[in-house]
Amino acid sequence: MEEIVVIRARDPDGSVFKAVMDSLKGKRAEVVDVAAPATSVLRIGELEIHHKHRRVLMAGREVELNHGEYAMLYCMASSPGQVFSKAQLYEAAWGEEYLHGTxxxxxxxxxxxxxxxxxxxxxxxxxxxxxxxYRLDYPH
Structure with missing residues (x-):
């Protein structure tokens, strides 16, 4: 009996896709359709994130962010209003398990x-x- 597994997930950095493919090693796996993001610019109020160029603007002013800052911001901006735990944001920024107490x-x-x-x-x-x-909200 063949199993068909369909996975649909928001995956801005490709980490979910990689984890799924890694877990399927040795099994017949096929990617049928991968939809490209509709836009490479996320806009929330006056905040603009140009992901392709890793560029952030606030009210038209460029904002310099380090790797961790950018990764956390992009994670939250990809799903405005969704609450992200410290562990999720830590994973997004540094790709490893959150160390409680830090x-x-x-x-x-x-x-x-x-x-x-x-x-x-x-x-x-x-x-x-x-x-x-934490969550990223549309400003009032």
Whole structure:
């Protein structure tokens, strides 16, 4: 009996696809259709992320981000409104399991807020969801 598995997932960096293909090694696997992203620019309010060029603009002003900052921002911007745990954001930024007790995610979020938000202490974009994680919102 042949099994057919269909997987549909938002996978901006290809990591989900790679993990699935790695787990299927030695088995007959076939990619039937891979849809390209509709656009290479994510826009949320005045925030623009040009993923192809790894370029971020806020209100038309270019914002310099390091690797971790960019990866976390892109992760959240790919699904606005979705809450991401510290573990998910850590994995997105550094590709490894989150080490509890580290402040890496909090520090990166703070730096992002300082670079992107008009008032980092009262963010319009990057919101904290107490006890759960962070999400990127459309500003009011």
């Amino acid at each position: 402040n890496s995610v909090e520090n990166t979020i703070w730096r992002l807020r300082r670079k992107l938000e008009e008032d980092p202490r009262h963010p319009a974009y990057i919101k904290t969801v107490v006890g759960t994680g």
